[in-house]
Amino acid sequence: MSRRHIISILLENEAGALSRVAGLFSARGYNIESLTVAPTEDPTLSRMTLVTSGSEHVIEQITKQLNKLIDVVRLVDLTEGAHIEREMMLIKVRAAGELRAEIKRLVDIFRGRIIDVTDASYTMELTGHGGKLDAFLEALPQGTIIETVRSGVSGIARGEKGLQV
């Protein structure tokens, strides 16, 4: 049975490390739902969060193959334990006349923020579980969306333990 997994990876902050991971997924036919990567507080390390789906067998192969990459220092499948996941979304919508108040209300309900305004538009920021972001997009009045930008999922395990070198 195919399940969604969030794989969190510490990798060497080297040129080409990202393409080694991306190349592995395309070469072996694994799918990537989302992928985020940025340096950590230790500038020699990057933290990557990768959302993929597959059977237990496929996920086991994915983690083994990732571990084989020389640039991968450590990884954890966050979905194996209690964890928190967040995604950030920037949305630009048409907002004129009566729509302005309606959209403002929606943003409050979803605990988002309006971060840029023109006479005819709002740009908003919203953070949360992917499902919440989807729900917000559904709730917006039809035809108002100009642009959406989603960061992809970031995740962290609950509790005291961390993914460290």
Added chain:
Amino acid sequence: MELTGAEIFVKCLEDEGVEYIFGYPGGAALHMYDALYKQDRVKHILVRHEQGAAHAADGYARSTGRPGVVLVTSGPGVTNTVTGIATAYMDSIPLVVFSGQVPTALIGDDAFQEVDAVGITRPCVKHNFLVKDVRDLAPTIKKAFYIAASGRPGPVLVDIPKDVTAQVAEYHYPDTVHLRSYAPVTKGHPAQVRKAAELLLAAKRPMIYSGGGIVQGEAAAVLTELVRLLGYPITNTLMGLGGYPATDPQFVGMLGMHGTYEANMAMHECDVLLAVGARFDDRVTGDLAKFCPHARIIHIDADPASIGKTVPVEVPIVGSAASVLEDLMAQIKASGRKPDAEALAKWWETIDGWRALNCLAYDRNGEVIKPQYVLEKLYELTGGDAFVTSDVGQHQMWTAQFYKFDRPRRWINSGGLGTMGFGLPAAMGVQFAHPGELVVCVTGEASIQMCIQELSTCRQYDLPIKIVNLNNRYMGMVRQWQEFFYDRRYSHSYMDALPDFNKLAESYGHVGMRIEKPADVEGALREALAMKDRLVFLDFITDQTENVYPMVAAGKGHHEMQLGPCAAVVPTDRELA
């Protein structure tokens, strides 16, 4: 001491103990070639095509266990090595490939002879590096050799821009290397080893299946001891031949698509399977749904990702084959238990029944030379002790079936990637590593033409390789598949306008021989083998209709082998003319 990048490169090779470097010069590599010119410890071998350099280094590595080393220039120099790098990658062979690169300031500008070497090789290397600072050069080279040779070995590419080879830095070659992200496991988990020992001792119909990991992991001696201690049957993969003595009665031959009847049937019927240094390749397993239906499986491998990849395993053990097998043997001895003698005797009786079928028999009475006969004679006349390289196709399978390798590192062929053109350059690397020893390249008229330019390299360095060309004027394995699976539509598997190989060999300064009759095979081989200081090209004109049997067709199980010929209708040269 301050040295230029090019001098550092050469010093590193010296400090790494590199004997030979196989290569071809060009613009971006010229500083390095200049530094090579000024010393005589590292011997550079000039090939005729960069693919040849990679295969030669590969042959050197396979026959010695030490990493093979390559030096090429940027652009086409490095793209020409890609087939060789991929060949080494698929068979887990340690190679370190150095490529020149355009100067750092030009990278990304589509400069002359620029190619993204790191990008183009990424999917077929264990790791690769682009060195952008001369101070990183020595530590990177140290890492490259370490990564290539440790754990599950593989090729590593080091791309060096031209300006880096001109800049100067203080030279220091590190004694050790530590990578926080790379620590191969050597020792198997003791509890798993204990479980494996128990399972093996409880077996009624045991089977041992070993692969290239035994050869590459220097585990042949301990494997042989363990197999003899247990008295169990053993089969080898194509890559594993020589990992267990083929003349030993416990050896049941190669398994898989062209394996023996007894090996494949024993796989199908066994109740416990010990797999070691093998990766359950599709050519070995056949249809996975029908693979070893009764077996509980123990799998020992250096690469955790190989375990459970295609076949579910009951007892996985990550570790080097030699270390784990030693622990396993100690465990078995310490247990004081013995295998079930009665069950084993019955099992051997069954296996001997399969053996009696004599599945490798072929018709010896024809007027034309049978390829199998040539290989049988080659085996006899060389006492089974030659280094034998091969190309890819029917001749490769027949060599695997008919040349009985008793020692590891004697059988050199491209198993995983199946690279035609591998045999001759690989034989060069083997011959450099083993001067004075007999090196034979078994090939076919199609494969040999893919790297035939290396005959010139063989002349330059006086390599007395013996080339056994099984010439059936067809891409034999392609033709065989077309006969079986494409209703005898022989689409583009017949090659017209072959060269006169005698004259070709002679024009390169070698000896050529053409053999057309079965009665002349032995004499020709004797004559060629006696010419110890010459390369001899033996062109055997062989039966065009011969097929490799047994055969487990793709999608079939081990027990569904095709054993003998169906009536073959293959158009001959005359009909095609």
